[in-house]
Each structure stands twice: as C-alpha cells, then as structure tokens.
Amino acid sequence: MYTTVFGESSSLSGSPESAGSGQFRDLLDDDLCSRRTGIEHLLKWPDEGPSQAAVLRPNSRPSQQCQRTDGGDQQYQIPTHAHERTDEVIKLRPGRNSVPAVALPARGGETSRAPAAQTEASDIDGSAESFAMLSRFLTDHNLTAHLAAxxxxxxGAGSTTSHEVTTRYGFSDDLLDAALAVRAHVGRLNDVIHATVIARVLPALLEDGEVVVQRPSLGAGNDPSRPFDLETDHRIAEFKVAQWKGADTMRKRGVVADLVHLALDESGRRAQLFVVGALPIRFLTTSKSTIAWALARSSPHTRARFEQRFGPATDFTIADFTRVHGRHIELVDLATLVPSLALPPELI
Incomplete structure (x- = not known):
C-alpha cells in the first residue's frame, strides 16, 4: 500500500511570513506544479543591467520590450505610448524604480559611468522602494474588494470622472512602476521557494550513511541526467511545493506526472512524492480521471514509457494507478516538515 504521511514534526522554518510578503507569492503564483512562472519573458533586462538613458529611433516603431540596439553600451527603445517620439536621448520617468542610473550623456558626446558599487546600491534601493510601495498597497486594501469597488x-464614468476614480483608488504611475519592478526582479520567486524547501528538509530526510548521489534539481524542471528532484543511494523523490487552492488543473497534471516518473523507476530505491497539504494526496487516491487525461500535457516520451510499462493510459484512473502501481510510493505532506507551508492560502 502507498503511505500517506501526516502529523506533527519538528519545525524547520523561522517565523511565519507577513501578510504583505505572502500576498506577493499569491500575486506571482505562476503554476508551481511545473516550477515555472510564465512571466519571465515580460519586462526582462539584459544581464548587465539596464541603462538610465534610452534612445528612440525616429520614423520607426519602438519595440515593446527593451533590447540592445548596438554592440556597445546598453541602449533601450521605449514604447511610444509611454514617451513622446524624439531624436534626442531622453530619460525614463523618475518613478520607474526598475531602471538604475548606469550611464548619462556627458559633454563632448562622451559617456560618464557611475561606479559599479553606486550602480548596485541604486538598484537595491530602487527594488526595496518598489517592494515597500507594493506591500503597502496590498496591506492597506483587500484587493478583491478594492477592485470590485x-x-x-x-x-458610467466619463473622462473626468474616470480620472477621479483612478486617483481615488490609488492606481498611480508609481504603483504601476513598483508592480512591474517587483515582477521583473522576482520572476523566479517560485524557483527560490522550491530550492529553499528542498534544502531545508534535506538534513532531516537523510538517514545515517545516506548520501546524495546526483546533483539535486533545485530549480525549474529536470534534465535527462537528473530525472528526479532528489536522488540518493537509498531514495528517489519529487517535490511539489504549491499550495492547492481549488482551481488546480495544471497542478493535478503535474503531480500525476511526477507519480508516474517515480513509478517507472526500477532501481528498487525508496520512492517519495512530497506535496503540500491534504488536497493533492486526496486527489491521487480518489480521482476518477484517467491517467491519459493527466498525461495529456506531458512529453510523448513519458506517455510512450508509460504505455510500454503499464499499458494504455486510458485503462487506469488516477486512483487505481496510485493504488496498484504507486502503492510503494510514499505521499508525504511537506507541511509536517515546513510548517510555514501550511499557512492559509491567502497568506501563501
């Protein structure tokens, strides 16, 4: 039989998260079942960091996304809806905290560069200001009620009234700038959570003499050389750190895919699937949906391996597969190891 693990255990976490920081995670909920945020393609600066100066090309349509325009210094094209078209080098709006001061035009056409330390400090200060502004907005308002009002x-509002409503509800340029900056800076927040959870529970999981034999997969996805999130000489394990909230179709498919990967292993090692809360475990043990539905978004290779090993995926409900072919896989509630994961969904 499969094993479900519940109950209390020693805490591996610090103090509970604040409501403000918790709402950031809810705001950036990017489908943790695949540990990909889906927002990293938006508002992403090059690795070297953006320039404060921006160039608009005359008689051309600027790109909506910042990009390098030559082989030298970083220059960026700005959308025409945000700035007027001009042949001159212009400065971005002072409120855009995501753009630190790096280069400014100097006399004689030369460019004076700020010291690296000053640039880094400016970037950190801007990020902190953006986080603080967004945190205040989310803390001061019940967002659902605020938006509904x-x-x-x-x-029925006209131009004048709509401007008054915009001001009254705080939908300012500064708020938009702060939200965009936060999203750009924490686009990989889910990877940080996933990595930190694994790192925090690993010392408690490893038994005497047990060692990690393969580099663990702390970030997004696995590669062929690392099929599991954790692989030791005694066990294989997958981690799903999303808090289920009711509309969990992609999370359901993801957790079934991980269960199948564990079931396909023939090494004889202990197999564990770590999830958060009772909902994923209840789904795996009671769902009447078919494995074919659950693996519909998985790779053709995974579906082919399943059919070769177990037969047609349409022949199994998820509950039947868990009971028969997944009976040796332990379903472990991570909240017993990391209590902060058990916070109410509105704080996650």
Missing part, C-alpha cells in the same frame, strides 16, 4: 465606480 473601483469597477463599480468606473461604470
């Missing part, structure tokens, strides 16, 4: 006030 704004929607009601916008109905």
């Amino acid at each position: 704004a929607e009601a006030d916008f109905q």
Whole structure:
C-alpha cells in the first residue's frame, strides 16, 4: 500500500511570513506544479543591467520590450505610448524604480559611468522602494474588494470622472512602476521557494550513511541526467511545493506526472512524492480521471514509457494507478516538515 504521511514534526522554518510578503507569492503564483512562472519573458533586462538613458529611433516603431540596439553600451527603445517620439536621448520617468542610473550623456558626446558599487546600491534601493510601495498597497486594501469597488465606480464614468476614480483608488504611475519592478526582479520567486524547501528538509530526510548521489534539481524542471528532484543511494523523490487552492488543473497534471516518473523507476530505491497539504494526496487516491487525461500535457516520451510499462493510459484512473502501481510510493505532506507551508492560502 502507498503511505500517506501526516502529523506533527519538528519545525524547520523561522517565523511565519507577513501578510504583505505572502500576498506577493499569491500575486506571482505562476503554476508551481511545473516550477515555472510564465512571466519571465515580460519586462526582462539584459544581464548587465539596464541603462538610465534610452534612445528612440525616429520614423520607426519602438519595440515593446527593451533590447540592445548596438554592440556597445546598453541602449533601450521605449514604447511610444509611454514617451513622446524624439531624436534626442531622453530619460525614463523618475518613478520607474526598475531602471538604475548606469550611464548619462556627458559633454563632448562622451559617456560618464557611475561606479559599479553606486550602480548596485541604486538598484537595491530602487527594488526595496518598489517592494515597500507594493506591500503597502496590498496591506492597506483587500484587493478583491478594492477592485470590485473601483469597477463599480468606473461604470458610467466619463473622462473626468474616470480620472477621479483612478486617483481615488490609488492606481498611480508609481504603483504601476513598483508592480512591474517587483515582477521583473522576482520572476523566479517560485524557483527560490522550491530550492529553499528542498534544502531545508534535506538534513532531516537523510538517514545515517545516506548520501546524495546526483546533483539535486533545485530549480525549474529536470534534465535527462537528473530525472528526479532528489536522488540518493537509498531514495528517489519529487517535490511539489504549491499550495492547492481549488482551481488546480495544471497542478493535478503535474503531480500525476511526477507519480508516474517515480513509478517507472526500477532501481528498487525508496520512492517519495512530497506535496503540500491534504488536497493533492486526496486527489491521487480518489480521482476518477484517467491517467491519459493527466498525461495529456506531458512529453510523448513519458506517455510512450508509460504505455510500454503499464499499458494504455486510458485503462487506469488516477486512483487505481496510485493504488496498484504507486502503492510503494510514499505521499508525504511537506507541511509536517515546513510548517510555514501550511499557512492559509491567502497568506501563501
């Protein structure tokens, strides 16, 4: 039989998260079942860091995304809806905290560069200011009620009234700048959570003499050389650190895919699937949906391996597969090891 693990255990976490920081994670919920945020392609600066100066090309349509325009210094094209078209080098709006001061035009056409330390400090200060502004907005308002009230006030509004509503509800340029900056800087927040959870529980999991034999997969996805999140000489394990909230279709498919990967292993090592809360375990043990549905978004290779090993995926419900072919896989509630993961969904 499969094993479900619940109950109390020693805490591996520090103090509970604040409501403000918890809402950031909810705001950036990017489908943790695949540990990909889906927002990293938006508002992403080059690795070297953006320039404060921006160039608009005359008689051309600027790109919506910042990009390098030559082989030298970093220069960026700005959307025409945010700035007027001009042949001159212009400065971005002072409120855009995501753009630190790096280079400014100097006399004689030369470029004076700020020291690296000053640039880094400016970037950190800007990020902190953006986080603080967004945190205040989310803490001061019940976002659902706030948006609903704004929607009601916008109905029937003309230009003048809509401007008044925008101001009254705090939908300022500074708030937008702060939200964009936070999203750009923490686009990989889910990877940080996934990595930290694994790192925190690993010392408690490893038994005497047990060693990690393969580089663990702390970030997004696995590669062919690392099929599991954790692989030791005694066990294989997958980690799903998302808090299920009711609309969990992609999370359901992801957790079944991980269960199948563990079931396909023939090494005879202990197999564990770590999830958060009772909902994923209940789904795996009671769902009447078919494995074919769950693996519909998985790779053709995974589906082919399943059919070769177990037969047609349409022949199994998820509950039946868990009971028969997944009976040796332990389903472990991570909240017993990391209590902060058990916080209510509105704080996650």
